[in-house]
Amino acid sequence: MTVQNTGSTSLSALSAHSRRSVLLGTGALGLAAALPMPAIAQGRTKVIVSEAIHIALYTPLYVAMRKELFARQGLDVELSTAGGIAVPVSVLLANRAQFALTGTGMSVNSTLEGGKMKVIGKVAGGVSLFAIAKPGLKINSLADLKGKTIATLRFPSNTISTPTYLMRGIGGFDPKEAGVNFLELPPGAQAAAVKDGRADLAIVFDWDASIGVTQFGLEVVFSFADILGPIAFSSIFVTEQYAKSNGDTVQKFMNGLAAAMKLMQSDPNVFEEVSRLEFPSVAPEVVKLGAKTFMNTKNVMPRNPIITKEDWDAIMKHESGAGTLKKTLPYEDMVDNSFATKATTEFGMPG
Numbered sequence: 001m002t003v004q005n006t007g008s009t010s011l012s013a014l015s016a017h018s019r020r021s022v023l024l025g026t027g028a029l030g031l032a033a034a035l036p037m038p039a040i041a042q043g044r045t046k047v048i049v050s051e052a053i054h055i056a057l058y059t060p061l062y063v064a065m066r067k068e069l070f071a072r073q074g075l076d077v078e079l080s081t082a083g084g085i086a087v088p089v090s091v092l093l094a095n096r097a098q099f100a101l102t103g104t105g106m107s108v109n110s111t112l113e114g115g116k117m118k119v120i121g122k123v124a125g126g127v128s129l130f131a132i133a134k135p136g137l138k139i140n141s142l143a144d145l146k147g148k149t150i151a152t153l154r155f156p157s158n159t160i161s162t163p164t165y166l167m168r169g170i171g172g173f174d175p176k177e178a179g180v181n182f183l184e185l186p187p188g189a190q191a192a193a194v195k196d197g198r199a200d201l202a203i204v205f206d207w208d209a210s211i212g213v214t215q216f217g218l219e220v221v222f223s224f225a226d227i228l229g230p231i232a233f234s235s236i237f238v239t240e241q242y243a244k245s246n247g248d249t250v251q252k253f254m255n256g257l258a259a260a261m262k263l264m265q266s267d268p269n270v271f272e273e274v275s276r277l278e279f280p281s282v283a284p285e286v287v288k289l290g291a292k293t294f295m296n297t298k299n300v301m302p303r304n305p306i307i308t309k310e311d312w313d314a315i316m317k318h319e320s321g322a323g324t325l326k327k328t329l330p331y332e333d334m335v336d337n338s339f340a341t342k343a344t345t346e347f348g349m350p351g
Helices: 009-017 037-042 056-066 087-093 105-112 158-171 190-195 208-216 224-228 240-245 247-266 270-278 284-296 309-322 338-347
Strands: 045-051 075-081 099-103 117-124 129-133 149-152 181-184 201-205 219-223 234-239
Touching: 045 056, 045 087, 045 247, 056 075, 056 117, 056 247, 056 270, 056 284, 075 247, 087 099, 087 105, 087 234, 099 105, 105 117, 105 234, 105 309, 117 240, 117 247, 117 338, 129 158, 129 190, 129 208, 129 224, 149 158, 149 190, 158 201, 158 224, 158 309, 190 201, 190 208, 201 208, 208 219, 208 284, 219 224, 234 240, 234 247, 240 247, 247 270, 247 338, 270 284
Parallel strands: 045 075, 045 099, 149 181, 149 201
Antiparallel strands: 099 234, 117 234, 129 201, 129 219
16 A cells, blocks of 8 residues: 555544554453453453554454454454554564554565565455545546546555556556646645635545535545455554464454454444544544445455455555555465454354
């Protein structure tokens, strides 16, 4: 994943979440009512997850925490927000966290530099990237982006690198030569640029897409997830040594994550319910629309954490095309699906 700078006024307001910790309650344990809190906590294995940024794309993790699905596995999970997509790698290598949640390509860069990682499951199987515009503008294909002024975040955000990669690799044209002008703006300014006519459209992540619709009267006119297809966009990975030495803990973690994905697919209200807690500064109508968009956009919220070779090859091609990888590494060397496969069979939703 290319650096995103998140892309939401609401996410910027959430910067106070950096380095925050979320400790789950204990109601899911059978004897919770009878045991004092310290006794229960001592009975669990504590692990720390270093997430790149606090973003709706990582909601399966938040569901597993908020719904005590990790707690049911005997884990006490603490969440730490790193503040950048490459930072979780340093946190893992410094033994300040056990699990990283960030762009999949970061595991490859770390391994190439000697910090060997194992990717154990996907959290986002697509990219929640959308084009928003005033009613009446039709974008039916990548070719319709030719000659347009597009409001984005500042390079190297995915709001520029992903459409550039797709225009070149799938559309068959170079955006600059085709008259595409990227209007690079600070987080939260994209919808306003479309509204006041400085841009024909904006390419944004959600929650920003839903903010554009609910607060600026814009429409979602194109989904990049639809054309990008299945891809291991954001993943959970651990150091190779941790996977070898703490297999039982890794398995319990993946059990909880698989259970969360199953719950999200089974109950359409879970995404919105958990998001209201995780993103309290985001307007309720934005969360409501965004939750629906996330769950209805193909591939983005996966049924289970298993990474297929198709997922892996797609992210390697994407990151290589975006220039964020020094070199790609093969699926067989980087991905350990054993934990995700077992978790999906016992606690998740296969298929």
